[in-house]
Amino acid sequence: MKVREGANADLPGDVAEVLRVRAERLRAKPAADEEASEVWVAEFPLGDDRFALPLEALRAVLPLSLVTPVPLSPPHVVGVLRFDRRIISVLSLASLLGSPGWRQDPTVVVVVDPGWGRLAALDCEAIPRALPIPAAAVEAARAAHPAGQLVEIVTPGDRHRLNLIDLRNLLELRREGRHGA
Amino acid sequence: MARDQLLENLVRDFVGEADELVQQTTRNLLALERVKAGAEPPAGAHAEVARALHTLKGSAATLGLSEFSEVAHRLEDVYAPVLAAHAGVPAALADTLLRALDASMEWLRARAAGRDGLGLDVIVQQIAAVALSPEELTPGAPSGAEDRAKQDASGAPVAEPADPAGGWRVAMRHIVALMREVDRLRELRLRIDQRARDVEHALEGLARLGMLAQTAEPRAVLMGVRTAMARDGADLGELVEGLDDAIKEVCTLPVRTLLEPLERAVRDVCRARGKQASLHLVGGELSLDRRVLEALRGALLHLVRNAVDHGIELPEVRRAAGKAPEGTIDVRVEQQGNIAFLEVADDGGGLDAARIRETAERHSVVTRAELDRMGPAEVMQLVFRAGFTTADTVTEISGRGVGLDVVRNQIQALHGSVDVSSVPGQGTRFTLSVPTDIGTSPMLLARASGAVFGLPMLALEGVVRARQDRLHLARGQARFEHEDRVLPLFDLGALAGLRQALTPSEGQPLLVVHVRGQRAAVLVDEILHDLELAIQPLPPELSGIQAYQGAASLADGEFVMVLRPEWLVRAERRAEEVAASARRALVIDDSLTARAMHRAILESGGFTVHALPSAADAVARLRQTTYAVVVCDVAMAGMDGVAFTRLVRGHPDTRGVPVVLVSARDDAANRAAGIAAGADAYVSKKDCAAGLLLSEVSAAIARRSAG
Numbered sequence: 001m002k003v004r005e006g007a008n009a010d011l012p013g014d015v016a017e018v019l020r021v022r023a024e025r026l027r028a029k030p031a032a033d034e035e036a037s038e039v040w041v042a043e044f045p046l047g048d049d050r051f052a053l054p055l056e057a058l059r060a061v062l063p064l065s066l067v068t069p070v071p072l073s074p075p076h077v078v079g080v081l082r083f084d085r086r087i088i089s090v091l092s093l094a095s096l097l098g099s100p101g102w103r104q105d106p107t108v109v110v111v112v113d114p115g116w117g118r119l120a121a122l123d124c125e126a127i128p129r130a131l132p133i134p135a136a137a138v139e140a141a142r143a144a145h146p147a148g149q150l151v152e153i154v155t156p157g158d159r160h161r162l163n164l165i166d167l168r169n170l171l172e173l174r175r176e177g178r179h180g181a
Numbered sequence: 182m183a184r185d186q187l188l189e190n191l192v193r194d195f196v197g198e199a200d201e202l203v204q205q206t207t208r209n210l211l212a213l214e215r216v217k218a219g220a221e222p223p224a225g226a227h228a229e230v231a232r233a234l235h236t237l238k239g240s241a242a243t244l245g246l247s248e249f250s251e252v253a254h255r256l257e258d259v260y261a262p263v264l265a266a267h268a269g270v271p272a273a274l275a276d277t278l279l280r281a282l283d284a285s286m287e288w289l290r291a292r293a294a295g296r297d298g299l300g301l302d303v304i305v306q307q308i309a310a311v312a313l314s315p316e317e318l319t320p321g322a323p324s325g326a327e328d329r330a331k332q333d334a335s336g337a338p339v340a341e342p343a344d345p346a347g348g349w350r351v352a353m354r355h356i357v358a359l360m361r362e363v364d365r366l367r368e369l370r371l372r373i374d375q376r377a378r379d380v381e382h383a384l385e386g387l388a389r390l391g392m393l394a395q396t397a398e399p400r401a402v403l404m405g406v407r408t409a410m411a412r413d414g415a416d417l418g419e420l421v422e423g424l425d426d427a428i429k430e431v432c433t434l435p436v437r438t439l440l441e442p443l444e445r446a447v448r449d450v451c452r453a454r455g456k457q458a459s460l461h462l463v464g465g466e467l468s469l470d471r472r473v474l475e476a477l478r479g480a481l482l483h484l485v486r487n488a489v490d491h492g493i494e495l496p497e498v499r500r501a502a503g504k505a506p507e508g509t510i511d512v513r514v515e516q517q518g519n520i521a522f523l524e525v526a527d528d529g530g531g532l533d534a535a536r537i538r539e540t541a542e543r544h545s546v547v548t549r550a551e552l553d554r555m556g557p558a559e560v561m562q563l564v565f566r567a568g569f570t571t572a573d574t575v576t577e578i579s580g581r582g583v584g585l586d587v588v589r590n591q592i593q594a595l596h597g598s599v600d601v602s603s604v605p606g607q608g609t610r611f612t613l614s615v616p617t618d619i620g621t622s623p624m625l626l627a628r629a630s631g632a633v634f635g636l637p638m639l640a641l642e643g644v645v646r647a648r649q650d651r652l653h654l655a656r657g658q659a660r661f662e663h664e665d666r667v668l669p670l671f672d673l674g675a676l677a678g679l680r681q682a683l684t685p686s687e688g689q690p691l692l693v694v695h696v697r698g699q700r701a702a703v704l705v706d707e708i709l710h711d712l713e714l715a716i717q718p719l720p721p722e723l724s725g726i727q728a729y730q731g732a733a734s735l736a737d738g739e740f741v742m743v744l745r746p747e748w749l750v751r752a753e754r755r756a757e758e759v760a761a762s763a764r765r766a767l768v769i770d771d772s773l774t775a776r777a778m779h780r781a782i783l784e785s786g787g788f789t790v791h792a793l794p795s796a797a798d799a800v801a802r803l804r805q806t807t808y809a810v811v812v813c814d815v816a817m818a819g820m821d822g823v824a825f826t827r828l829v830r831g832h833p834d835t836r837g838v839p840v841v842l843v844s845a846r847d848d849a850a851n852r853a854a855g856i857a858a859g860a861d862a863y864v865s866k867k868d869c870a871a872g873l874l875l876s877e878v879s880a881a882i883a884r885r886s887a888g
Contacts, residue, residue, distance in 0.1 A: 048867075068740040069773055071632055071677035072726050075781035078774050080720070080732060080740050087732055087740065089722040092774055095781050104845060104866065105772035118720070123774045 039135045041164060042110065042128035047099055051150075051163045052131065059083070059111040059119060061127055067109060081121050083111050090121040096170055097149065114167040138164060192244055193293045199240070199249075202233040203282045208441045209233075210278055211448065216269030227264050234260060237285075246292065248301045252285045255308040272452070277311050279445065280304070353472070356432055363424045364715060368734060370417040371712070377410040433468035436514045439478060440465060443485045447510060450489040457507040458493045458527075460485070464514035469521050470617040473595065477523065477615065480591045480599075484525040484611050485510060487585070492529030492609050502606065504528070520637070520716065520730070521617050526610040532603035534560050541569060558751075561601050565589040596718030596731060598745065612697075616716050616731055624716075624733065626709040626741060627692065630674030631798065633741050634705075635714065635733055640746030642695040644708060647685035659684060661702040663693055671749065672704045677728065680791050681765065681806040699750040716743050765806070766878070768792040769799045769825070770814040770843070779812055779843070779874070786875045796825035803835050810878050815844035815855060823858045830859035839881040843869060861885060 041052035060083065067079040067090045076095040080087050090109050093099075106123035113119055133153055141151035141164065149170040150163040209226040216222050238253035256278060263270055270278070284304045291297065384403050387396045440462050447460045493499075493508030500506055513524040534557060541547050541563045552560075563569060567586040592599045597615030623638040651662040652670070659670040659682075670691070675682035685691065685704050692703040714733035718724065728748050732740040766788040768779040776792040783790045788809070793799050796813065797820055803811075811829070815822035822842045829835045842855040847865035855863040861881035864874055 064773060066738070067773055068732075069632070069776075070723060070726075070729075070742060071679055072728050073723055075777065075784055077722050078777045080723070082734060082738055082740065087717055087720055089720040091722070092777050092781070094774075094778055105770075106774040120720075120722075 037135050038132040039138050040130055040132050041162075043131045043162065044110075044124045044126055044128040045104075046093060046097075046125055049163055050160060051093070051165055052133070052153075053110065053112060053122075053128070053165050053167065055130055057112045057114065057167055058128070059113055061124075062109050062111065062121070064107055064109055064123060067121075078109075078123055081109065081111075083119060083121070086119065088119045088121055090123060091171075093122045093124070096122075112167055114171045116168075120171055133162065133164075142166070188244065189293075192246070192289075195240060195244055195246075196289055196293045199237060199289055200286065202237055203286055204438075204441055206230050206233045206282060207279060207445060210270055210275050211441070211444050213263075213270040214272055214275040214448075218269075220269070222267060222269060227267065230260060231257070231264055246289070249285055249289055249292075252281055252301050252304055252308070255305055256281055259308055259311050274311060276452075277307060281308055351431075356428070360428055360432070363421060363428060364734075366417065366421050366424070367715065368738075370414055370421055371735065373410055373414040373417060377407055377414060380407040380410065429468065432470055432472075434471040434474050435465065436467045436469055436474070437462065437465035439474060439481060439512075439514075442478065442482055443512065446482055446486050447489055450486050454490060455495060456489060456493050457496050458489050458510055459507055460510045460512065462512045462514070467514055467516060469514070469516060473521060473615055473617050476591065476595050477613070480588045480613065481512065481523065481525065483585075483588050485512070488525060488527040488529065488609070492527035492531075494530050498530075516617070520622060521615045523613040523615070524610060525613075526608060528608040531605040531607055532561060532564065532601070532609055533605065537561070537563055537569075541566070544569060558602075561603060564601060565599065593724065596724055598730070598747070600747070614730070616718055622714060622716055622733075622743075623711060624714050624741075624743065625692070625711045627673070627690070627705040628707040628709060629672070629677065629705045630679035631793070632674075632677060632679060633709065634673065634677070635716075635741045635743040636692060636694070636749075637716075637730075637743065637746060638711065640694050640696050640749075642693040642700065645691050645693060645702075647687060647689045647691050647704070649687055652685065654684075661685075661691060663700075663702060666700065668693065668700050668702045669750075670702045670704065673749075674704075674706070676703075676749070678789075678791070680802065683805060694746050694749045696746045696750050701750040703749055714741070714743075764809045765789045765791065767799060767802065767806075767808040767811045768813075769794075769796055769811065769817070769822070771795060771817045772814070775814060775843075778869075782869075782874050783812065783878065786878070796820035796822065796828075799825065800828060803829065803838065808838060810839045810841060810882050812841045812843060812874070812878065815842050815846060815851065823854055823860075826855065826858040826860050837885060839878075839885045841874075841878055841881050843874070 040055040042055050042058050043050060043052040045051070062081065062083070067081050069079040070077060073079070076092050078090040078092050081090050082088075088111065104125045106125050108124050108127055109121040110124055110128060111119055111121045137153050138151070141153050145151050149166055151166065153162045153164050154160070206229070209223070209230045212223045213226050213230070234253050234257045238250050238257060241247075241250035241253060259274070260278070263274065281304045284299070284301060288299065288301055380403055384400060384407065387400055387403075390396065393400075440460070443462075444460050447458050450456070451458050488510045489508070493510070494502070494504075496506035499508065509528045511524070511526045513522075513526070515522050537560055538552055541560075542549055542552060546563060546566045546569050547555075555563075565585045565588070569586065589599050592613055592615060595615045597613060600612045601609065602612075603609040624635040625638055625641055625644075626633055626635055628634075645663060647661070653660045653662070653667065660667045661670040662668075670685070672680070672682040672685075673692075674680040683704065690705055690708050692705060694701050694703055712735075714735075716731040716733050718731050719726070719729060723729070728745060729742050730745040731743050733743055735741055764787060766783045768776055768783065768790055770776045770779065770792070771794050773794075776794070780790040780792055791802070791806075791808075793802060796817060799811070799813070800820075813822040813825055820828075822844070826840050826842065829838060829840055836859075839861045840859065841862045841864060842860040843864050843866065844851060844855070845866045847867055852863045861884060862877045864877045868874070868877070
């Protein structure tokens with residue numbers, strides 16, 4: 001594919017910026033051993049914090065407008081969504097994490113596979129972006145909090161704190177929710 | 182493929198074949214056991230038993246399953262005199278044969294799964310110990326020609342010719358994939374119908390413009406499109422119906438396949454307990470989704486065993502009560518739409534409510550206070566709680582307190598429900614309803630407080646219009662006179678937690694819901710239309726909501742929640758509880774997740790929360806319902822939060838309602854505009870994130886109360 005100089009000129013600033021950063025990452029393709037020592041995550045903001053999901057668990061990012069609300073549902077359930085011909089629950093990440101609020105109204109949901117054969121979806125304030133983080137940092141953080149819903153990781157480049165979500169620990173308790181009148 | 186692997190695969194295939202043969206043999210043995218002296222044994226039963234044992238022996242030997250083959254060989258030997266006499270099977274021999282077949286199957290399943298099972302030596306010894314005297318063989322009528330004709334000169338049964346039509350073994354996942362494709366076609370059909378309605382609306386719109394001559398050409402085109410779409414929709418409908426029927430053929434099993442283990446259970450428990458009971462199956466000719474049947478097998482077996490063990494009385498007790506010494510257990514199966522209904526009813530002593538209460542308290546299943554609040558129907562439901570048993574002693578059959586809770590869990594795992602009713606001295610009835618993947622249910626769609634719900638038509642007695650002269654209000658409960666009955670009246674919007682219960686206005690639609698003798702009138706805002714929809718189970722996070730039996734997908738991809746009719750007719754107590762909750766908050770936000778979050782926060786503060794997506798809806802709502810506080814987003818499409826606040830403050834009925842504005846715009850100008858419009862507080866999303874919403878709401882209410 002030929003890429004013409006200034007091809008992003010017509011795009012909105014934030015989109016052009018995302019494309020520029022992606023291109024830069026691709027240009028700086030890591031060596032094979034370096035690649036093996038990284039874990040790719042999907043990173044997104046929630047309130048003042050940044051969160052991440054293992055990229056391998058991510059199945060899709062969909063607009064929130066596809067969600068149907070369910071009256072009488074437990075507070076942490078935003079609604080239901082159809083994905084791959086199945087009904088899946090859309091859960092409020094802020095509610096699951098016990099966070100009292102958010103900065104921006106979520107506009108998208110991420111469909112995730114927690115690993116027990118049934119999908120779930122979580123709302124997000126913004127479309128997540130793919131990010132590599134050092135595998136060693138993830139392992140160390142997980143070892144320190146084996147049953148935690150979140151493990152805190154400091155990204156090496158910009159020294160940002162990132163809360164890596166353990167989907168199993170986060171969703172396990174809510175899996176067989178018994179609610180309603 | 183390695184030879185060992187090939188052999189293992191063959192053994193696994195043999196499990197299915199052996200299972201079918203053992204089931205057939207069990208069925209025949211139970212029938213032969215019932216043959217009275219001098220009576221004709223069921224045609225072909227002996228030959229089928231002999232042939233099955235012979236096939237089991239041969240197939241097992243071929244696969245190197247010598248222990249299994251040996252048991253089958255011994256069974257052939259012990260069965261030979263009965264076969265020769267063309268006699269009924271003595272009960273003791275039937276016991277031995279059935280036990281041996283059960284043990285052999287268990288051994289085979291363990292072997293196929295690579296587990297170590299118990300050896301079959303003991304079984305072989307038990308068979309060897311069987312000695313039938315000539316007197317024990319009940320001579321049957323001499324006809325037997327059919328059976329004997331199926332044996333060759335050596336006495337071995339002759340194999341039936343193979344099914345000329347042949348067949349394939351197909352993995353279930355392929356069938357499920359096919360069913361999903363049919364679902365897609367069904368949705369496509371709904372979409373075509375929707376498009377046809379859109380075209381119809383466009384034609385009506387053009388006609389209203391009045392320029393008939395100028396629009397004649399596009400209208401003619403649209404009419405042609407509408408007609409073609411209707412035809413395409415009908416063709417597609419027929420195609421879907423044909424595919425549905427074909428899938429049904431493949432995926433269903435006759436319900437009567439359930440009968441055999443149930444008969445066996447009745448027989449075994451009767452023999453163990455000295456009771457007499459007969460089992461009757463109504464609806465055995467029906468075919469149900471085989472996965473559902475398989476999953477139900479355990480639950481039904483449990484209920485039938487319980488019916489004999491706990492329900493049916495001893496013959497002398499029954500005689501003393503004026504009943505026939507032999508009890509009756511009826512299993513009734515029917516399918517309505519894609520819901521299967523199963524009922525297990527006995528004519529035994531019934532459930533003893535006083536004993537259930539006493540047992541539940543003694544075993545700490547519930548507290549005394551909880552018991553005091555329970556009505557008779559709720560007390561009956563205690564039998565489904567974990568740890569509950571009224572059996573005095575622990576036996577092989579029951580009394581361990583592990584029972585009906587397992588049944589309930591099994592049914593809930595299928596996204597179904599189980600219910601019990603009982604009349605002392607007359608018997609007990611368990612009713613199970615389970616959704617199946619096959620087929621669709623006719624459903625009426627209705628709107629209440631902005632949400633669309635589906636109601637299965639089978640529970641709908643009719644739709645009537647509210648009339649003020651037929652409405653009554655007593656002790657906070659609305660009632661409606663309908664055909665010489667006074668029905669409890671519920672507002673669906675309120676039941677669904679979307680609004681405070683409304684009194685119907687003249688002419689407002691009411692659904693008359695009827696479930697097993699209970700009726701209720703349910704107020705809705707609008708009747709939409711009726712559709713054939715497939716009900717799908719809800720995901721686990723929502724499956725505990727008693728209000729819904731599932732969800733159905735509409736043409737636009739949205740879901741409609743399908744109401745559980747039983748829940749609607751039993752809403753009385755719940756309606757009272759909701760009415761008792763005084764602190765109500767109204768949340769207005771066009772973001773679905775923002776509504777959910779505000780609701781969660783306010784509910785944690787003890788509020789009953791109603792949520793609306795627009796300020797215009799909220800203005801109308803505030804005319805009907807009083808709220809302790811309104812939490813409103815500022816930036817919304819249509820009327821924004823500031824304009825809404827101004828409107829609220831400008832109306833004499835609403836000017837005193839505390840309004841808290843929430844916004845991502847955290848600057849002085851926006852804050853000042855909100856306060857100037859009359860808001861009691863202006864909370865930024867950042868403040869919300871810091872956990873300040875609830876305290877701001879409480880402060881706003883306090884200021885209004887003080888002022």
